Amino acid sequence: MSEKAGQNELWSNRWGLILAAIGMAVGTGNIWRFPRVSATNGGAAFFTAFVLSLFLWAIPLMAAEGVWGKVSRMGIIGSFKIMCGRGWTWAGALMATIVLGIVFYYGVVVGWCIRYLVYAVTGVIKSGVDTETLWKGFSGDPVQGVVFFLIAMGLCVYIISKGVVGGLEKACRIMVPAIFVLLVFLAIRAAFIPGAVKGYEYYFTFRMADFMNPRTYLEAFTQAAWSTGAGWGLFLTYFVYVKKSEDIMLTAATTCFADTAAGFLAGLCVIPTIFAYSPDPIAAVKAGNTGMAFIHLTKLFAEIPGGLVMGIAFFLALVLAALSSEIAMIEMGVRILADAGFNRKKATWTVAIATIACGLPSAMSGTFLDNQDWVWGVGLLLSGLLMSLGAMKIGVRKIWEEHIEPTSHLKQYWMFWLIHLFPVWFILIFGWWTWQAISWYPGEWYKWLPISKYTFTVGTMYYQWAIAAGACILLNGWLADKMKYRLEL
């Protein structure tokens, strides 16, 4: 059975697809995580490792996702059934579960960004403000958390209910250029801050010790997994709506480089600003994502000359980046329901209500959000592994020759062949994260309840994954039966 594609169900042109794909990839991870992780892991050495990770990790995975979407014309669950066979439907379902686990709390993060934009616009962020108290007051207030989460979800529902062209594409045509304009403005503004050069010097000094340190590579690969969106099934979902002639490899590479450019621009704003004004810049960049953005940077925006304009631009960029990623994640869920026969409106509301219901605990408890971020964030490595195994099951050369090469202007087979190495990166990086987590909870690493006590244990990760994987395997046949409405061109 198949669904006929209406005019509103295909990207209107290639720019529409590229901007939507970039919007999917560029999120808060570029603006508050990339500068922090790159600065604390070697700066120049990190950039080398990160560019390497684009080729070894992100681009081949995204290319495989593009094939899944374009060939199957189904979302993440149905595409596994079509591409790998009925018995693999559970793999798509597990990938979807991992990403939905992120959708549920990421809506809360979008709400935080909106709250801070409102703080900046309404003049709350001003000289003398205690930003630590401001953050604790907000993050400790469940009512505010829920209200701004609902506002974020309302915006997402509005955009997605308008369809692929009228909603997703139209929003990304505005949001993505705006993100880059704001980041370029911020990077240029930061360059004129007296003392900014100290930040550049720290950021770009090449240290051989960092270059030789395995941790630099592990952090770079992890950042690539979390930032580019490779292996999440989002690129896959957007490729359901492409024309048959669309170039997969070029789109994947463009998305990855645009994602890197956004993170790099954010670094050119954040690091010089912190080094110019912060009394302890190293502590500021090591303060975690929210600590750096909502406490240290906010403090600087409140105190420095012209900081208000910088603050508004920074938080606006953060909101747009967060929103353009959240809509991609929700669209992933919407496409799955469309494959099961739901119309767009019904599918959008179903995913939105599920997101609100499952996101509420994260909106009301920072500990629960941290736990979910840990479990499903690391779960993305597993999601990427499933994608790479699926590609190897079909045959990497076969996929290249039949589905990528004929329409590609970037005919570099080696770039796709590198997907073979993915299981090696998975073992190294997942092993490293597991090893770290064991050391955080000596003797108790396998425990998982209560979550408030065992927030970041290996146990909480494994148990929640096992429950999700068990459910997906048990429901394999049922899901395979349900996924029957392909988008027909």
Added chain:
Amino acid sequence: MWKVTMAAVMLIVFGGLGWLLWMNIKVIEEQED
């Protein structure tokens, strides 16, 4: 030294993106033809 590194990183990131966007423009021109 850091200035050279900064220039090299900018060249790779923005040069790479610029080249890919230029490739996309060529593809779009082909599609329009």
